[in-house]
Amino acid sequence: MNLPSRPIHLLYVPTLACNLGCSYCYLGTQTTEAKLKEDSARAASTLRHALTALDEAGVLAFNVSLHGGEVTTLPAAVLDELFSLVRAHYLRHFDAITALGHKKLAPHIKTNLYKFAPLYDLFEHHKVSISASIDLPLKLHEEHRRTLGGKGWRDLACDNLRRLAAYPHAKKISATLAAEHLADIPALIDDIWYIHRELGFDMNQMNLMFAFPSALNTAARGNPLAPANEAAQRALYDALNAAFAGTELEEGLRRHWFDEFTPSYCTNAVNCGERFYLLQGDGNVYSCVRGQGLPEFHYGNVYTDPIDTILASGARKISAIHQQFGLADDCHNCGHLAQCHSGCAVVKFQRQQAKSYTCQLQKALYRDYPLRFPALAGNDQAAYARNYIARAHPALAINMPAPPPAPAALVLPSDLVEPKNGLRALIAGDPTLVELYRADAWQLEINGEYVALESQILRARSDCHTILPGDQISLHLCRDLLAVACPEPLRNTVYLQVLRDTPVVYGDEQRSKQAHLFTYQRFANCLSDSPLGEHWAMLDLAPLLALHAPLFQRGVRNNLLVTTGYLRDYHYQKQKMNAFYHVQAINLPFQNLEFHYLTDA
Amino acid sequence: MAPDELARTAYTVECFLNALRLDDGRERTAIEERLVKWLIATENKSGYLIFSDGNIFCHTGKEGSRAVNTIPVPTASRQHALWCSHKKLSEIDADSYAGNGKLVMLGTAALLLTLPGSAEAAAAKPTFEIGFSNNNNNNNNNNNNG
Ligand code: SF4
Numbered sequence: 001m002n003l004p005s006r007p008i009h010l011l012y013v014p015t016l017a018c019n020l021g022c023s024y025c026y027l028g029t030q031t032t033e034a035k036l037k038e039d040s041a042r043a044a045s046t047l048r049h050a051l052t053a054l055d056e057a058g059v060l061a062f063n064v065s066l067h068g069g070e071v072t073t074l075p076a077a078v079l080d081e082l083f084s085l086v087r088a089h090y091l092r093h094f095d096a097i098t099a100l101g102h103k104k105l106a107p108h109i110k111t112n113l114y115k116f117a118p119l120y121d122l123f124e125h126h127k128v129s130i131s132a133s134i135d136l137p138l139k140l141h142e143e144h145r146r147t148l149g150g151k152g153w154r155d156l157a158c159d160n161l162r163r164l165a166a167y168p169h170a171k172k173i174s175a176t177l178a179a180e181h182l183a184d185i186p187a188l189i190d191d192i193w194y195i196h197r198e199l200g201f202d203m204n205q206m207n208l209m210f211a212f213p214s215a216l217n218t219a220a221r222g223n224p225l226a227p228a229n230e231a232a233q234r235a236l237y238d239a240l241n242a243a244f245a246g247t248e249l250e251e252g253l254r255r256h257w258f259d260e261f262t263p264s265y266c267t268n269a270v271n272c273g274e275r276f277y278l279l280q281g282d283g284n285v286y287s288c289v290r291g292q293g294l295p296e297f298h299y300g301n302v303y304t305d306p307i308d309t310i311l312a313s314g315a316r317k318i319s320a321i322h323q324q325f326g327l328a329d330d331c332h333n334c335g336h337l338a339q340c341h342s343g344c345a346v347v348k349f350q351r352q353q354a355k356s357y358t359c360q361l362q363k364a365l366y367r368d369y370p371l372r373f374p375a376l377a378g379n380d381q382a383a384y385a386r387n388y389i390a391r392a393h394p395a396l397a398i399n400m401p402a403p404p405p406a407p408a409a410l411v412l413p414s415d416l417v418e419p420k421n422g423l424r425a426l427i428a429g430d431p432t433l434v435e436l437y438r439a440d441a442w443q444l445e446i447n448g449e450y451v452a453l454e455s456q457i458l459r460a461r462s463d464c465h466t467i468l469p470g471d472q473i474s475l476h477l478c479r480d481l482l483a484v485a486c487p488e489p490l491r492n493t494v495y496l497q498v499l500r501d502t503p504v505v506y507g508d509e510q511r512s513k514q515a516h517l518f519t520y521q522r523f524a525n526c527l528s529d530s531p532l533g534e535h536w537a538m539l540d541l542a543p544l545l546a547l548h549a550p551l552f553q554r555g556v557r558n559n560l561l562v563t564t565g566y567l568r569d570y571h572y573q574k575q576k577m578n579a580f581y582h583v584q585a586i587n588l589p590f591q592n593l594e595f596h597y598l599t600d601a
Numbered sequence: 602m603a604p605d606e607l608a609r610t611a612y613t614v615e616c617f618l619n620a621l622r623l624d625d626g627r628e629r630t631a632i633e634e635r636l637v638k639w640l641i642a643t644e645n646k647s648g649y650l651i652f653s654d655g656n657i658f659c660h661t662g663k664e665g666s667r668a669v670n671t672i673p674v675p676t677a678s679r680q681h682a683l684w685c686s687h688k689k690l691s692e693i694d695a696d697s698y699a700g701n702g703k704l705v706m707l708g709t710a711a712l713l714l715t716l717p718g719s720a721e722a723a724a725a726k727p728t729f730e731i732g733f734s735n736n737n738n739n740n741n742n743n744n745n746n747g
Contacts, residue, residue: 465689466613468605555619598612 007100008054008311009266010061011278011288014043014082018070019114021148039281040074044081046281050302051089057307062097064089065108067278067289072115076122083107083126106169112145113160114153120163129170134161136175137187138194144225158199165200172256173201178211178225182232185239196249204252207259208236212290212347212357230360237364254369261362263373267344270392273299273318274311285310287318290346296321297346319392321345325354327393335375336366338384341392416580423457423584432485433574436567441478442591443532444541444560447471453562453591457584464557464594469549473541475562476530482537486566493521493565494539497588498548501557514559517551520544521565545597552597563590606646610687611637614650617685621652621677632657632672639670640687650685652677 017036047064054061064086071079086107090097097104106127113132116123123130134157135141142152164171173195175181181188196203212227228236237258244253260267266276266288278286283303291297297317300310322345331342331354342348343356351357366373376384383403390397405411419425427433435441442453446465467473475494482489499514506513522539530536541560552558563571571589575582614636623629636657640648643661651658651668655675658668684691 461691461693463689463691464616466609466616468609470605555616596612596616598608 006059006311007062007275008059009063009276010050010054011065011067011276012047012050012082013067013069013278013289013292014047014071014078014281015039015074016069016280016292017073018068018112019073019148020070020112020145021150022145036073040078043074043078043281044085046279046283046302047082047085049283050279051085053302053307059307059311060093060096060100061089062093062100062102063104063108065110067110068112070112070114071109072111072119076119079119080122080126083122083128087126108170110174113157113164114147116160116163120167124168127169130164130167130172132161132164132171132173134173134175136177136181137184137191139187140181161195161199161201165202171201172205172207173203174207174209176209176211177228177236179228179232180225182228182236185236188236189239189243192244192249202252203249204256206252206257208257209260210358213350227357230358233358233361234364237361241368258361258365261358261365263339267347267356268339268341270341270388271315271318271322272345273314273316277310277314285314287314287346290344290350294346294349296349318345321349322392323395325349325352327389327396328354330359331355332385332389333381335377335381336363336373337381337388338376339366339373341388416583421580423581426578426581426584430574432567432570435481435484436563436571437589438478438481439591441481442562443476443536444593445472445474445476450476451593453593455589456559456561456592457587457589462594464596467545467595467597469546469597469599471542473545475539475541476532476536477527477539477562477564479535479537481564481567482524484564484567485570486564489524492524494524494527494537495563495565495568496520496522496541496544497561497590499559499561500551500553501559502553517558518548549597549599552599554598554600555596557594557596559592559594561588561590561592606687607637607641610640613685613688613690614640617650617652617683617690620683620690621674621679623674623677632674635672646687648687651682652679652685653682 015036017039051061051064066082066086071082074082087105090105094105106129108129108131109123110131110133113134116130116132122128135143135145138154138157141157142154145157146152161173164173192203192206195201210228210233211225240253240257244250259265262268266272269275273287276288277299278288278292279302280286280292283301285299285302286292286294287297287299299314299317302310305313322342325348327342331337331340334340340356340359340362342354343358347357348354356362366375375381386397386400386403389400415421420429427437437455437458439452439454439458444451444453446467451463451465475496477494482492486492497519498517500517502515503512504515505511524537527537527539530538532538568590571585575585611633614633617636618629618633623632636650636659639659640646640650642648648659648661651660652674655673655677657672657674659670659672660666660668681692
């Protein structure tokens with residue numbers, strides 16, 4: 001198995017068949033035309049095929065949820081197999097899924113609860129996490145959620161909600177709201193309390209959704225339910241806040257009920273087609289439940305197309321939809337673009353509008369939770385919008401005026417960061433620089449203790465020694481350095497510079513630099529023999545430092561740099577020849593020792 | 602201990618506390634005295650001090666040995682660790698040690714080992730991190746003293 005590298009969210013719809021005929025169903029006639037027998041026969045094999053293909057493509061479905069149609073129309077044996085498959089998948093990828101921060105081990109199912117009672121034991125056996133769809137107020141459940149035969153089943157729904165309340169594993173309720181549902185908000189509030197108190201289901205575990213116009217629903221049923229407009233959505237939000245703040249359902253109100261409109265959901269992804277997919281039992285892959293059956297949101301088929309092609313098609317199609325509807329001025333200037341990304345692509349397509357259909361509601365949430373959803377303003381907002389537009393609306397980006405560069409921005413050539421241009425690589429490629437930067441060619445002896453000197457720009461450790469006038473200090477160097485880059489070693493010198501950390505500003509760059517105190521050169525044939533051996537030479541530094549003692553200041557660090565006269569020349573020649581070297585060796589690159597000189601000891 | 606060595610130790614500790622950006626005052630003087638005495642008293646001058654996260658840890662013997670004493674210095678504003686023996690201060694380049702970032706930004710501020718109140722200490726920006734490459738290039742283009 002390849003190591004999974006790309007996490008995705010997979011909704012699996014093993015059948016489009018449904019035992020209900022809800023008036024606002026976005027699947028249109030697909031729920032009644034589905035062939036349950038055929039679906040049952042291939043439900044498990046399609047999921048197995050898809051999960052294997054994803055594994056082989058290095059894609060990790062970190063979440064596999066079962067969705068309808070109505071999944072429970074499938075025979076119990078098929079459901080049993082599907083649950084087992086999902087559990088085995090989670091266990092197979094336990095480490096990778098946990099590393100992503102998810103705790104999934106149980107299958108999750110969306111159901112209308114109609115067949116909950118007979119399937120209870122099976123669900124419990126697999127610890128299935130359940131999301132139950134209901135209508136609120138419950139009187140509309142009776143009206144809109146009717147059986148295929150047109151019968152209401154409110155009593156059964158309430159019985160099953162009681163059963164769900166006692167169900168020992170993860171569970172929640174979701175309610176899809178249209179304008180009609182919001183016409184009687186007090187009744188909706190009463191029924192939330194009724195389910196919570198009378199039926200015993202903890203309504204903190206509820207989330208709300210809004211119906212939106214669906215082409216397939218319109219074609220099948222003439223779209224009898226008008227969507228709730230933004231003012232109605234806001235009115236609901238305000239009414240629920242007023243009714244539930246300070247109650248035992250406040251946590252649900254704040255945390256779960258409006259979660260769908262927060263950035264954690266697919267609706268706020270920059271491009272949901274990169275991460276969210278819906279697989280049908282026939283192998284077809286769509287964007288999600290909202291895009292199911294629409295060619296614009298059909299990404300391919302797992303039986304005929306490679307996974308990479310399907311995923312790429314998803315990203316391309318979603319990008320095309322966002323581009324088709326452009327970016328509204330409101331969104332361009334919105335401080336919450338970073339959280340919202342202008343909303344769901346399918347709803348944009350269904351409504352033929354560029355903005356999120358829950359914009360006002362989202363803004364109320366952003367206002368109420370400013371730390372969770374911080375607003376960007378001014379330059380930050382403009383920079384985010386530019387970045388977002390460049391990614392999501394490239395055609396707009398190319399026509400926008402280029403942003404002014406930040407006044408303090410450094411302009412560096414893009415190849416500066418290529419590995420071959422790094423200082424160490426440049427040194428490795430030049431034998432003379434290798435000698436110049438050697439960390440084993442210079443030793444400073446302080447009172448009998450040897451300190452190896454390294455280039456001050458290469459080392460990652462800094463020492464600062466406290467030196468007293470009576471200290472024995474001598475410099476030892478490998479004699480062969482005197483022959484490097486020098487045709488006549490006799491003409492070479494040991495080149496010392498001593499700087500003091502009292503800054504002076506000079507040069508075209510107006511850099512603040514350490515002040516130079518003195519430079520000293522000793523010719524090669526005037527060096528002493530070193531106790532380190534015949535390949536080493538020595539120079540006594542104590543008299544030189546003592547001579548300059550008046551230049552050293554209490555509390556100010558000094559910096560002794562050592563090289564040879566010819567290596568120093570080579571460094572400057574190299575700087576002229578190679579700009580990458582020049583900029584990285586802008587500070588003296590020679591071996592050094594930092595010290596305080598304590599004159600008044 | 603020879604008077605010279607006492608002076609060396611006292612001075613090195615003074616620079617150590619300067620580098621922590623510890624304000625002058627009675628408290629600092631007390632810490633300074635305590636540290637100098639402790640360093641001098643350790644056998645074979647094997648004592649060393651480590652500043653880390655608002656504390657000074659006193660160690661003896663091998664590197665990595667257990668701290669024998671801890672002195673809290675909550676007002677020290679230095680961010681990175683600093684080592685101090687009787688004769689030298691040492692620090693590591695936090696950026697290099699933190700990871701393998703491709704871009705090593707060499708700081709421009711010097712190790713702040715100045716005396717409190719000196720012009721250099723006053724000029725140093727406390728928010729600056731300590732860098733390892735001293736600003737001191739004297740290349741041929743802007744050479745002020747050869
Ligand atoms: S919150 Fe509204 S204005 Fe802001 S980005 Fe989303 S849809 Fe656009």
